[in-house]
Amino acid sequence: MSKYHSTISRRTFMKALGFGAGAAAAATAAAPIFNDLDELTASAPKTDKPWWVKERDFNNPKNDIDWNVFDVLDQRKYPMVQINQVDVQDKAYNYIKEGCEKKIPGRTTRDLALTRGIAGRDTLMVDMNYAWNGVKPMGVPLAAGTTSVWGTWMPPKWESTPEDNFQTLRAALHSFGADNIGAIELDEKSRKLLYWYMHYDSTTTDGYITAQNGSAAVENDGNNQIYLPTSAKYIITWSMHQNYLSTRNLLSKGDFNGGLGYNNPLGFGTYRGYHECIRVEYYLIRFIQTLGYKVFTQMNRNVALRNGSQASNISPPNNVNIPFGIFAGLGELSRSAMLMTPTSGTMQRMHSVLITDMPLAPTPPIDFGGIEFCRDCKRCAEVCRGEAISMERNGSMSNDSSNAQRPGYYAWRLNWTGCKNGGGNTDCGNCQVVCPFNHPNDGLIHKTVRLTTAKTTLFNGFFANIDRVMQYAGPYSDKELDNWWYRDYKSYKGDTILAAGTFNWNL
Amino acid sequence: MFFIGIIFAVAITALLFWIFTKGISVRWYEWILGILGIALLYFAVINFHGGLYEHTTQAAWMYLLILGIPALILLGIPAYFVYKRKG
Numbered sequence: 001m002s003k004y005h006s007t008i009s010r011r012t013f014m015k016a017l018g019f020g021a022g023a024a025a026a027a028t029a030a031a032p033i034f035n036d037l038d039e040l041t042a043s044a045p046k047t048d049k050p051w052w053v054k055e056r057d058f059n060n061p062k063n064d065i066d067w068n069v070f071d072v073l074d075q076r077k078y079p080m081v082q083i084n085q086v087d088v089q090d091k092a093y094n095y096i097k098e099g100c101e102k103k104i105p106g107r108t109t110r111d112l113a114l115t116r117g118i119a120g121r122d123t124l125m126v127d128m129n130y131a132w133n134g135v136k137p138m139g140v141p142l143a144a145g146t147t148s149v150w151g152t153w154m155p156p157k158w159e160s161t162p163e164d165n166f167q168t169l170r171a172a173l174h175s176f177g178a179d180n181i182g183a184i185e186l187d188e189k190s191r192k193l194l195y196w197y198m199h200y201d202s203t204t205t206d207g208y209i210t211a212q213n214g215s216a217a218v219e220n221d222g223n224n225q226i227y228l229p230t231s232a233k234y235i236i237t238w239s240m241h242q243n244y245l246s247t248r249n250l251l252s253k254g255d256f257n258g259g260l261g262y263n264n265p266l267g268f269g270t271y272r273g274y275h276e277c278i279r280v281e282y283y284l285i286r287f288i289q290t291l292g293y294k295v296f297t298q299m300n301r302n303v304a305l306r307n308g309s310q311a312s313n314i315s316p317p318n319n320v321n322i323p324f325g326i327f328a329g330l331g332e333l334s335r336s337a338m339l340m341t342p343t344s345g346t347m348q349r350m351h352s353v354l355i356t357d358m359p360l361a362p363t364p365p366i367d368f369g370g371i372e373f374c375r376d377c378k379r380c381a382e383v384c385r386g387e388a389i390s391m392e393r394n395g396s397m398s399n400d401s402s403n404a405q406r407p408g409y410y411a412w413r414l415n416w417t418g419c420k421n422g423g424g425n426t427d428c429g430n431c432q433v434v435c436p437f438n439h440p441n442d443g444l445i446h447k448t449v450r451l452t453t454a455k456t457t458l459f460n461g462f463f464a465n466i467d468r469v470m471q472y473a474g475p476y477s478d479k480e481l482d483n484w485w486y487r488d489y490k491s492y493k494g495d496t497i498l499a500a501g502t503f504n505w506n507l
Numbered sequence: 508m509f510f511i512g513i514i515f516a517v518a519i520t521a522l523l524f525w526i527f528t529k530g531i532s533v534r535w536y537e538w539i540l541g542i543l544g545i546a547l548l549y550f551a552v553i554n555f556h557g558g559l560y561e562h563t564t565q566a567a568w569m570y571l572l573i574l575g576i577p578a579l580i581l582l583g584i585p586a587y588f589v590y591k592r593k594g
Contacts, residue, residue, distance in 0.1 A: 244561075245562055248562070439561060439563075440560075440561055441557075442508075442556075442557035442558075442560040442561050443553070443554045443556075443557025443558050443560075443561060443563075443567075443570075444508070444550065444553050444554055444557060445550075445554045445557070445570070446557075469569070470566035470569050471563075471565045471566065472566050473563075476562075480562075493560060
């Protein structure tokens with residue numbers, strides 16, 4: 001069994017524990033010594049199958065094969081059978097229609113919307129360039145004989161209480177892969193979170209987009225003005241839990257602050273987070289639209305992609321989403337100007353923001369002692385390549401316009417010039433990785449720290465120092481980084497099998 | 508973590524069973540030291556285990572060092588007193 005980063009399996013650990021408590025367990029955990037790449041490769045798991053599954057010879061599966069007869073499948077010769085499915089389809093779709101109209105569990109409008117949000121392998125590729133007012137929802141092809149024309153029948157609108165509506169979206173989002181979810185009901189105050197190019201127009205029911213200067217709208221121009229119907233006053237927002245271990249792989253040793261260097265490409269967690277967030281957003285847009293509500297995206301970035309002009313002003317310059325997360329209770333605003341959550345710190349990526357007319361019960365902002373911890377911690381600021389993160393103990397209410405941030409709220413202001421000069425936005429994620437709140441709860445100490453920090457500020461400085469002494473989130477050695485390719489899938493906790501759930505599938 | 512808890516529970520039960528069946532006298536401060544020692548040892552072991560799972564190897568070993576050794580000392584003191592009295 002390979003022991004990536006000296007990790008031991010539970011079985012090995014328990015075995016060692018049984019022989020001689022801590023000492024034996026410790027000995028078992030010792031890093032394996034590999035003398036060359038061949039030895040390392042040989043230590044990698046040979047198969048991901050359970051031990052009781054037998055492997056057979058190549059080209060010799062259990063199905064007998066006559067190699068004199070067996071040949072390529074020529075579908076001109078053996079075409080897929082075509083039968084009249086009208087009767088079968090009509091019965092199946094009427095079953096769905098009846099369920100939607102009578103709200104029968106398992107086939108209500110929201111059940112249908114869930115599967116329609118995800119369905120459509122081919123349309124997914126096309127629709128990913130969706131516009132600011134969403135994508136085409138997927139109905140049910142009730143027309144007799146059709147198999148690929150969607151939207152001929154739309155289910156009745158899903159109507160429930162705002163609390164149940166939020167629960168519906170939360171349940172859907174969790175199945176899509178997001179676990180930090182909140183909602184905002186926009187009022188006179190919280191409307192100030194909206195982007196400068198978004199306005200309300202009581203005369204419109206669907207919303208519209210126009211150029212700022214009154215001329216014809218150019219969709220990929222960041223100066224476009226978006227007008228929303230006044231009914232669209234609810235926001236659903238979520239963040240993607242970024243992969244902790246793969247993100248940690250980006251740290252390297254170097255001469256920058258904190259002894260860190262440029263980021264390793266193996267630290268792919270950031271990009272994965274972005275990607276998954278867009279995928280989830282796409283699912284949710286179609287889900288909400290199939291429920292019968294309008295959805296407006298936070299920006300018209302994808303229109304630019306559709307027009308093939310990616311280099312143009314894809315998103316408006318102040319496309320910020322963190323304030324939505326703060327107001328919806330996803331987390332607190334950290335020293336590094338990132339969203340900091342109580343359970344996984346700043347290990348979050350791009351929480352998405354959708355505006356809808358689906359009534360949603362709002363979720364309140366939260367307090368877990370995050371800002372107070374940031375006051376004493378400063379771990380992120382210590383490793384900032386561009387020295388862009390404030391080392392001051394306290395934040396400020398004011399700001400000058402050079403930092404691309406507005407005044408009027410308490411925060412440590414990020415010096416964006418320094419951040420970008422240090423590689424921020426594209427090549428530096430050091431501050432994000434080292435946040436002590438990122439740690440998973442496999443070690444009981446992290447739960448203890450979280451609980452204590454939420455109740456008292458007394459130990460914040462001590463906890464930050466412990467994090468330094470223990471060298472949490474330090475760069476991996478070359479050997480450890482290379483070992484990633486030979487990790488033991490059964491004990492490595494940084495991978496997930498998408499949408500399969502969290503059952504223990506291993507033996 | 509679950510299995511570590513089980514092992515500790517079994518070990519503590521066995522220890523208590525041994526103490527009571529053998530009629531070994533343990534003074535109140537020895538009970539306190541022993542309980543603190545076991546708690547600290549448990550904390551050291553589960554954080555060692557958790558640190559390895561988190562791929563924070565150095566942190567894991569540090570926990571074993573800075574929590575495990577004091578735990579053994581705390582357990583050793585009452586054990587020594589009891590042994591000395593019995594002997």
